[in-house]
Each structure stands twice: as structure tokens, then as C-alpha cells.
Amino acid sequence: MRRLTSLSLILGTGVLMSMSACKNGGLFGKKKESSSATGWAYNDPKMxxxxxxxxxxxxxxxxxxxxxxxxxxxxxxxxxxxxxxxNIPRRITVSSFYIDENEVSNINYREYLYWLNRMYYESFPDVYRNALPDTLVWRSELAYNEPLVEYYFRHPAYNNYPVVGVSWKQATDYAKWRSNRVNEKLLMDAGLLSKADIMNQADDNTFDSKAYMAGLYEGTPGKMSKSAKKQFANPDGSPRGAQFEDGIMLPNYRLPTEAEWEYAALGYIGQNPNPSKKEGKRGEELIMNKQIYSWGTNNSGLRDIRRGNWQGQFLANFKRGSGDNMGMAGGLNDKASIPAPVLSYFPNTFGIYNMSGNVSEWVNDVYRPLTTIDGDDFNYFRGNKFQTVYQNGEKEFEKDSLGMLKMRDVTDEESASRLNYQKGDVINYLDGDSLSLVEYGYGVTSLVNDKSRVIKGGSWNDRAYWLSPGSRRFMQEDMATNTVGFRCAMDRVGSPEGNKFKTGNTFKKQRQKR
Structure with a gap:
């Protein structure tokens, strides 16, 4: 497989730009498409x-x-x-994205551990050991929780319960593994990789999406790679692997940002009216109420009783009061003394479960008390530490001992002349400098530091106050508890309205004299 020399191909940038020049027809189809800018034909070795x-x-x-x-x-x-x-209110905009329907469950995480054990345990046993959840989070000095220590993560009765005892670092590593497994299966389904490789991976020859696109994964080509159609061939006829531009692989799974998580939890799409004849194809630009909980369609948080007898039923798993985790025998209120199965309770209007209650969740952001005041009002996020692909002295890409493409931190020297950022690590941006006029003493006189990560949503052991999507807390990224789990998110490319919709308003062309 030919190694690529363009960084943009590896990271998948510019995919939409290349697609926008298409007019009609398929890749290497009978009808040759041509560039609207140069007139040269696409997908034609002679051109x-x-x-x-x-x-x-x-x-x-x-x-x-x-x-x-x-x-x-x-x-x-x-x-x-x-x-x-x-959590001072501030109006921002969030781009369209994807998020898990439910929290990552025990069985999801055990699948991850199985793969790590099979691929790395003989040569790198610490990779598997470091990924194990901390089951001792269930222990307490003055409580008998040993059954949960022993059984909560492993017993099939808890298969579909949310995984807990997982740190922010472990959750981030899980998301990277999930990205690779999903993309590997997509390539196998497309016939570009052989399914025989599933049981033959180990150590530095395990599938990594970026390493594959850089030509560093030594996998067995599938039938499509050898087909006469030459759909995935270089101009000289040599075979090539799929690139992000081919539209086969998906963007990476990752932890959601705090803004994404909170926006998804509120589910405001249910408060905009459906398209009507009066409004044409657009809904009304209106946020009707500042709802308190994720399941609510009004500011009291109650459902419409005409569609079911919801009044009086618990719509989330939380602690009603001191010593009351599930109500009384014969009348259990939320029917869960600990976390409940991930598809329990009422989903919000995006169809997402347990954004209020069950377990609190890690998000990607580094915690700061007043961060929303400083942050951008478009896709707000704090925690950027920019990276780029590592290249050795011969300007070639490399993969590490676990099969992943090597990355390196962007240096301040590389960033100094840029207009949009001047440092590679901007986690501390506006902390105590001349622009903010504030000095917090992070990590010196404060419990908050650069390893403090935001957790969102209330848990099974929290009072109702923490169930509001706007509430926020923090915990160190290498710590874990029995009340914190996580779910993954993914970038959205293309139209913000969803599939089959165009980006931007379109109008009929005006007639012009030739």
C-alpha cells in the first residue's frame, strides 16, 4: 500500500470540499464527472x-x-x-453532532476488555490492567457493599447497567478503541479488509484508523481491493486503501463536550413547533421555557397526561431525600437502589436516555468555575491541547508498539505566527493573564487544576438539584466513583439539519442576459 504524504488525507480534513465539486454519478462510474473549476475529468487515469x-x-x-x-x-x-x-447562563451555539442513546454499559466495557486482553496481554499486559474499572469504588467504611464489589461489573444480571468506576482517561481510551473497531468493520463490510484478520491482530499490528490511512496497517486486502473495477486504485494501477474522502469510515467516537452534553440533555427540539403551512419548511425560532430537567417539555418538568398517566411517576433515578434511594416496599418510586439499566426511564425529545439521573457522566472539558464567560459562543470547549502527526527524520509516519499512529504535541514555536492561536497547549488560556485580570492559582492554592474534568448530570445517589442539565461538578481525570459513568459522541459532517437536507437556504436563480 502506498504511503500518503498529505497530512490532510490522514486526518480526514477537506472531505466536504472535495465532495462539493461532484455533480452526479458514482465513483469511477460510466459517466465521467468533471471539475467545475478546471474542466478536467474526475476518476479518469488518463486525466x-x-x-x-x-x-x-x-x-x-x-x-x-x-x-x-x-x-x-x-x-x-x-x-x-x-x-x-x-454555571452563569450564557447564550451559545452548538453544531449538530451525534451522541450515544444511552450510557456505556457493563457489557459494552467488558467487550472492550476482551479485545485488549486478546490483542495485548502477552506482550503488554499493563494495557489490559490499566483499563480495568475500579470495582472497589463500591466500598464504604460504614456500609456493606461487598456484593456490589464482587458482582456489579461481572454478573450477567448487571449486563445492561451503566459501567462505573471508570476514570476520564479510561473513558477516553475506550472511545478511541470503539472508533477503530467500528471503522475496521466498515472496511470489512465494504470488502477492503479481509475478515480473516479479526483473529490475527496483536501488538503493533492491531487496526488503527489513522495508521491504516497512512498505509502502516499490515492487513489482508479484501475482495474489493482486488476487483477489476479498480475503485480503490492509484492512477498507476497500484492498489490503495480507503481514505476518509471515500466516505466509508466514520469520524472518531469521543467524549462529548460540556456544551454538547448540556444541549443534548435539554432536548429543545421538542419545544420548537412542527413545520406548518404558515411557517413553510421552518419551525419557529423560539425557546419557550427554561426547563429544569431533561425529560420535560415545560418548565414544571411534567409530561402530557393525555398520552399516558405520567403524573406522579419517577422519570429518573435519583435520591429523593436522606436515606430514601428507592421508596418503600410495595411502592418503590424509581425502582432502583443503585444504577438502573441504561434504557430505563423516559427518554428526552432527542431520544436520549438518562441525561438526568442514573449516573453522572464524564465530558471532555477541563473544569474552570467561570469558563463559560471566557469561552467562545460557537462550539464552546475548554481543554484543547493541539496535536499533529509525528514524522521521523526521513519525514515518514510511524506507529507505536500498540499499532497506533504516532502523534506529537504542537509546539509554541509552530503556533506563534498564527492569528487564531499562539500556543499548542491552551488549557490555561485566559487564566490570570492581562486579558482576564483574574488569578485563580490553579493547582497551587486551589483544588482545581489542569487535570480537573467536568462531570454532568445527577446520579442515583444525588438529590434532584443535580439532575438539572445546567448543574456541573468536577473530578480529577484519573479518579473514579460509583456514581460516574460516561457516554460517547461523534462529529457530524454535512447538513446541520440531518441527512437529505441541504446546507444553507437556497433560492431560484434569477434570469440574466447572456
Missing amino acids: GGFSVAKAKDQFTGPGLVFVQGGTFAMGATEQDVMGDWN
């Missing part, structure tokens, strides 16, 4: 062989639901009874 895939929508990855983006007021929705005031 240079520039490959352009047929424009296609992004399909939804396993376990995900589509979240149409928009504007909302991020932050507090009720009185700040904790006195923190670390």
Missing part, C-alpha cells in the same frame, strides 16, 4: 486520476442518535442553592 467519491450523507454509527444543533442558554436553570455560581 490525472484525481479521485472524487459520490457525495453522500453521513450515516449514524452504532449506538448513536442524531442531535440537530442550534442556539441555547447554557448554564443555571434554577436557584444556585450550592452557592457556587459556576
